Amino acid sequence: MKRGVFWLIGNELQCFPFDGRINEGIAKSGNTYNHKKLWVHICPKGCNKQFDYYPRGRVEISAKGRAIVYMSPHIGNEYISQLCAAFALDDEPIIKYDYSEHYNCYLDMEAYSLDDNGAGIQFCVYCYNVQPNIGINYADGESWRIIQEPEPVEVVPDRTIMPDTDMSVS
Template sequence: MKRGVFWLIDDKLLCYPFDGSIKNGVAKSGNTYNHRKLWEHLRCCGEKVGFDYYPRGRVEITRNGKAIIYMSSHIGNEYIARICEAFELDDKPGVKYDYSEHYHCHFDWDE
Protein backbone atom coordinates (compact mmCIF):
# COMPACT_ATOMS: atom_id res chain seq x y z
CA MET A 1 0.00 0.00 0.00
CA LYS A 2 1.26 3.44 -0.91
CA ARG A 3 0.33 6.99 -0.03
CA GLY A 4 0.15 9.63 -2.67
CA VAL A 5 -1.95 12.07 -4.65
CA PHE A 6 -4.01 12.00 -7.81
CA TRP A 7 -5.97 14.21 -10.19
CA LEU A 8 -8.88 13.45 -12.49
CA ILE A 9 -8.26 15.20 -15.81
CA ASP A 10 -10.76 14.67 -18.61
CA ASP A 11 -11.84 11.28 -17.21
CA LYS A 12 -8.23 10.14 -16.88
CA LEU A 13 -6.61 9.52 -13.49
CA LEU A 14 -3.10 10.85 -12.99
CA CYS A 15 -1.85 8.94 -9.95
CA TYR A 16 1.40 9.56 -8.11
CA PRO A 17 2.06 6.93 -5.45
CA PHE A 18 4.78 8.21 -3.14
CA ASP A 19 8.17 6.70 -3.71
CA GLY A 20 10.29 9.78 -3.07
CA SER A 21 11.61 9.87 -6.64
CA ILE A 22 10.16 13.33 -7.28
CA LYS A 23 12.00 15.47 -4.74
CA ASN A 24 10.29 18.77 -5.61
CA GLY A 25 6.82 17.47 -4.78
CA VAL A 26 7.35 16.07 -1.30
CA ALA A 27 5.05 17.22 1.52
CA LYS A 28 6.33 18.62 4.82
CA SER A 29 5.72 15.23 6.47
CA GLY A 30 8.23 13.68 4.06
CA ASN A 31 6.08 10.60 3.47
CA THR A 32 3.77 11.69 0.65
CA TYR A 33 3.43 14.29 -2.08
CA ASN A 34 1.94 17.76 -1.86
CA HIS A 35 -0.54 18.59 -4.65
CA ARG A 36 0.68 22.15 -5.18
CA LYS A 37 4.40 21.34 -5.13
CA LEU A 38 4.03 18.27 -7.33
CA TRP A 39 1.87 20.11 -9.87
CA GLU A 40 4.47 22.89 -10.18
CA HIS A 41 7.17 20.28 -10.75
CA LEU A 42 5.18 18.25 -13.30
CA ARG A 43 3.68 21.14 -15.27
CA CYS A 44 0.84 18.76 -16.05
CA CYS A 45 -0.93 18.79 -19.37
CA GLY A 46 1.09 21.73 -20.66
CA GLU A 47 -1.72 23.82 -19.25
CA LYS A 48 -1.42 27.08 -17.44
CA VAL A 49 -3.93 26.15 -14.77
CA GLY A 50 -3.26 25.77 -11.08
CA PHE A 51 -2.98 22.54 -9.13
CA ASP A 52 -6.51 23.10 -7.86
CA TYR A 53 -8.20 23.42 -11.25
CA TYR A 54 -8.97 19.70 -11.67
CA PRO A 55 -10.67 17.40 -9.14
CA ARG A 56 -8.05 15.77 -6.95
CA GLY A 57 -7.54 13.50 -4.00
CA ARG A 58 -5.03 11.65 -1.91
CA VAL A 59 -4.45 8.27 -0.38
CA GLU A 60 -3.36 8.12 3.25
CA ILE A 61 -2.41 5.09 5.31
CA THR A 62 -3.37 5.23 8.98
CA ARG A 63 -1.13 4.08 11.81
CA ASN A 64 -3.23 0.91 11.89
CA GLY A 65 -2.43 0.20 8.24
CA LYS A 66 -5.87 1.14 6.88
CA ALA A 67 -6.02 2.99 3.57
CA ILE A 68 -8.26 6.05 3.29
CA ILE A 69 -8.98 7.86 0.05
CA TYR A 70 -9.81 11.55 0.48
CA MET A 71 -11.12 13.16 -2.68
CA SER A 72 -13.20 15.79 -4.36
CA SER A 73 -16.91 15.15 -4.59
CA HIS A 74 -16.48 15.49 -8.36
CA ILE A 75 -14.68 12.15 -8.58
CA GLY A 76 -17.16 9.29 -8.82
CA ASN A 77 -17.08 5.86 -7.23
CA GLU A 78 -16.31 4.35 -10.63
CA TYR A 79 -12.67 5.51 -10.20
CA ILE A 80 -12.06 3.82 -6.85
CA ALA A 81 -10.93 0.49 -8.33
CA ARG A 82 -8.34 2.28 -10.50
CA ILE A 83 -7.14 4.31 -7.53
CA CYS A 84 -6.76 1.10 -5.52
CA GLU A 85 -4.76 -0.48 -8.31
CA ALA A 86 -2.48 2.54 -8.76
CA PHE A 87 -1.72 2.77 -5.04
CA GLU A 88 -1.55 -1.00 -4.48
CA LEU A 89 -4.37 -1.02 -1.94
CA ASP A 90 -5.25 -4.59 -0.93
CA ASP A 91 -8.14 -4.12 1.45
CA LYS A 92 -11.24 -2.15 0.72
CA PRO A 93 -10.21 1.41 1.56
CA GLY A 94 -12.24 3.97 3.41
CA VAL A 95 -13.50 6.65 1.03
CA LYS A 96 -14.13 10.17 2.28
CA TYR A 97 -15.52 12.75 -0.05
CA ASP A 98 -14.12 16.06 1.09
CA TYR A 99 -16.50 18.93 0.44
CA SER A 100 -14.21 21.52 2.04
CA GLU A 101 -12.41 24.22 0.10
CA HIS A 102 -9.27 22.11 0.40
CA TYR A 103 -10.54 19.91 -2.44
CA HIS A 104 -12.51 22.47 -4.43
CA CYS A 105 -11.84 22.63 -8.17
CA HIS A 106 -13.14 24.58 -11.16
CA PHE A 107 -16.48 22.74 -10.97
CA ASP A 108 -17.05 24.33 -7.56
CA TRP A 109 -16.06 27.79 -8.79
CA ASP A 110 -18.78 27.65 -11.44
CA GLU A 111 -21.51 26.97 -8.90
Protein backbone atom coordinates in the same frame (compact mmCIF):
# COMPACT_ATOMS: atom_id res chain seq x y z
CA MET B 1 0.22 0.08 0.11
CA LYS B 2 1.39 3.61 -0.73
CA ARG B 3 0.45 7.15 0.18
CA GLY B 4 0.24 9.78 -2.50
CA VAL B 5 -1.88 12.25 -4.42
CA PHE B 6 -3.98 12.19 -7.57
CA TRP B 7 -5.92 14.40 -9.96
CA LEU B 8 -8.80 13.70 -12.31
CA ILE B 9 -7.96 15.47 -15.56
CA GLY B 10 -10.73 15.04 -18.10
CA ASN B 11 -11.69 11.42 -17.58
CA GLU B 12 -8.16 10.28 -16.80
CA LEU B 13 -6.88 9.67 -13.29
CA GLN B 14 -3.31 10.93 -12.78
CA CYS B 15 -1.85 9.11 -9.75
CA PHE B 16 1.41 9.85 -7.96
CA PRO B 17 2.22 7.27 -5.28
CA PHE B 18 4.93 8.36 -2.87
CA ASP B 19 7.53 5.77 -3.83
CA GLY B 20 10.75 7.71 -4.25
CA ARG B 21 10.57 8.14 -8.03
CA ILE B 22 9.71 11.86 -7.78
CA ASN B 23 11.88 13.92 -5.46
CA GLU B 24 9.97 17.20 -5.80
CA GLY B 25 6.73 18.28 -4.17
CA ILE B 26 7.25 16.45 -0.91
CA ALA B 27 4.98 17.48 1.97
CA LYS B 28 6.31 18.73 5.32
CA SER B 29 5.63 15.30 6.84
CA GLY B 30 8.22 13.84 4.44
CA ASN B 31 6.09 10.77 3.72
CA THR B 32 3.79 11.98 0.93
CA TYR B 33 3.36 14.74 -1.64
CA ASN B 34 1.88 18.22 -1.43
CA HIS B 35 -0.52 18.90 -4.35
CA LYS B 36 0.60 22.50 -4.85
CA LYS B 37 4.33 21.76 -4.68
CA LEU B 38 4.12 18.65 -6.88
CA TRP B 39 1.96 20.27 -9.58
CA VAL B 40 4.84 22.48 -10.71
CA HIS B 41 6.78 19.33 -11.67
CA ILE B 42 4.05 17.08 -13.06
CA CYS B 43 1.64 19.54 -14.71
CA PRO B 44 0.61 18.11 -18.13
CA LYS B 45 2.47 19.61 -21.08
CA GLY B 46 0.69 22.69 -22.41
CA CYS B 47 -1.56 22.98 -19.34
CA ASN B 48 -1.81 26.49 -17.91
CA LYS B 49 -4.13 25.62 -15.02
CA GLN B 50 -3.27 25.91 -11.32
CA PHE B 51 -2.94 22.81 -9.10
CA ASP B 52 -6.44 23.31 -7.68
CA TYR B 53 -8.27 23.60 -11.00
CA TYR B 54 -8.94 19.86 -11.41
CA PRO B 55 -10.71 17.54 -8.93
CA ARG B 56 -8.06 15.90 -6.75
CA GLY B 57 -7.46 13.77 -3.72
CA ARG B 58 -4.94 11.89 -1.65
CA VAL B 59 -4.37 8.45 -0.22
CA GLU B 60 -3.25 8.21 3.41
CA ILE B 61 -2.49 5.18 5.56
CA SER B 62 -3.99 5.16 9.06
CA ALA B 63 -2.09 4.13 12.20
CA LYS B 64 -3.92 0.78 11.92
CA GLY B 65 -2.62 0.27 8.39
CA ARG B 66 -5.91 1.03 6.62
CA ALA B 67 -5.97 3.09 3.42
CA ILE B 68 -8.09 6.24 3.56
CA VAL B 69 -8.87 8.17 0.39
CA TYR B 70 -9.72 11.86 0.84
CA MET B 71 -11.04 13.31 -2.38
CA SER B 72 -13.21 15.80 -4.17
CA PRO B 73 -16.86 14.77 -4.41
CA HIS B 74 -16.50 15.28 -8.19
CA ILE B 75 -14.51 12.05 -8.47
CA GLY B 76 -16.88 9.12 -8.83
CA ASN B 77 -16.73 5.58 -7.50
CA GLU B 78 -15.83 4.31 -10.97
CA TYR B 79 -12.23 5.46 -10.29
CA ILE B 80 -11.77 3.53 -7.01
CA SER B 81 -10.39 0.39 -8.68
CA GLN B 82 -7.82 2.52 -10.57
CA LEU B 83 -6.80 4.17 -7.29
CA CYS B 84 -6.41 0.77 -5.64
CA ALA B 85 -4.15 -0.43 -8.46
CA ALA B 86 -2.07 2.77 -8.63
CA PHE B 87 -1.47 2.91 -4.86
CA ALA B 88 -1.15 -0.88 -4.38
CA LEU B 89 -4.17 -1.07 -2.08
CA ASP B 90 -5.11 -4.70 -1.46
CA ASP B 91 -8.23 -3.98 0.59
CA GLU B 92 -11.11 -1.65 -0.23
CA PRO B 93 -10.09 1.80 1.09
CA ILE B 94 -12.18 4.03 3.32
CA ILE B 95 -13.53 6.80 1.05
CA LYS B 96 -13.98 10.25 2.54
CA TYR B 97 -15.45 12.82 0.17
CA ASP B 98 -14.15 16.20 1.23
CA TYR B 99 -16.67 18.98 0.64
CA SER B 100 -14.43 21.65 2.19
CA GLU B 101 -12.69 24.47 0.34
CA HIS B 102 -9.52 22.41 0.46
CA TYR B 103 -10.69 20.20 -2.41
CA ASN B 104 -12.65 22.81 -4.39
CA CYS B 105 -12.02 22.80 -8.13
CA TYR B 106 -13.39 24.42 -11.28
CA LEU B 107 -16.65 22.51 -10.83
CA ASP B 108 -17.42 24.30 -7.57
CA MET B 109 -18.93 27.74 -7.29
CA GLU B 110 -18.58 30.22 -4.47
CA ALA B 111 -20.30 33.53 -3.95
CA TYR B 112 -20.92 36.09 -1.26
CA SER B 113 -23.78 38.57 -1.22
CA LEU B 114 -22.42 42.06 -0.54
CA ASP B 115 -25.87 43.60 -0.02
CA ASP B 116 -26.63 41.59 3.12
CA ASN B 117 -23.18 40.43 4.30
CA GLY B 118 -23.57 36.96 2.87
CA ALA B 119 -26.98 36.21 4.42
CA GLY B 120 -28.62 35.40 1.12
CA ILE B 121 -27.60 34.75 -2.43
CA GLN B 122 -29.26 33.64 -5.64
CA PHE B 123 -27.61 32.07 -8.66
CA CYS B 124 -28.78 32.17 -12.22
CA VAL B 125 -26.50 29.79 -14.12
CA TYR B 126 -27.02 28.90 -17.77
CA CYS B 127 -25.47 25.73 -19.13
CA TYR B 128 -26.18 25.65 -22.82
CA ASN B 129 -26.63 22.37 -24.63
CA VAL B 130 -23.93 21.55 -27.17
CA GLN B 131 -24.91 17.93 -27.73
CA PRO B 132 -26.04 17.18 -31.27
CA ASN B 133 -29.61 15.92 -31.69
CA ILE B 134 -30.71 16.90 -28.16
CA GLY B 135 -33.26 19.67 -27.59
CA ILE B 136 -33.79 21.47 -24.29
CA ASN B 137 -36.54 23.79 -23.13
CA TYR B 138 -34.53 26.19 -20.98
CA ALA B 139 -37.66 27.51 -19.27
CA ASP B 140 -38.63 24.21 -17.61
CA GLY B 141 -35.60 21.95 -18.14
CA GLU B 142 -37.43 19.42 -20.33
CA SER B 143 -35.18 17.67 -22.83
CA TRP B 144 -35.76 15.40 -25.81
CA ARG B 145 -33.93 13.57 -28.56
CA ILE B 146 -34.20 15.18 -31.99
CA ILE B 147 -34.66 12.62 -34.72
CA GLN B 148 -33.53 14.15 -37.95
CA GLU B 149 -35.13 12.97 -41.16
CA PRO B 150 -32.70 12.62 -44.02
CA GLU B 151 -32.95 15.61 -46.33
CA PRO B 152 -34.59 14.79 -49.66
CA VAL B 153 -32.21 14.67 -52.57
CA GLU B 154 -33.41 16.22 -55.83
CA VAL B 155 -32.52 14.13 -58.86
CA VAL B 156 -31.74 16.29 -61.89
CA PRO B 157 -31.40 14.64 -65.29
CA ASP B 158 -28.06 15.10 -67.00
CA ARG B 159 -28.39 17.96 -69.51
CA THR B 160 -24.81 18.33 -70.46
CA ILE B 161 -24.33 20.13 -73.77
CA MET B 162 -21.32 19.13 -75.74
CA PRO B 163 -19.46 22.03 -77.35
CA ASP B 164 -19.42 22.25 -81.16
CA THR B 165 -22.40 19.95 -81.44
CA ASP B 166 -25.11 20.75 -83.93
CA MET B 167 -28.36 20.86 -81.93
CA SER B 168 -30.63 21.85 -84.86
CA VAL B 169 -33.57 19.68 -85.74
CA SER B 170 -33.84 18.69 -89.42
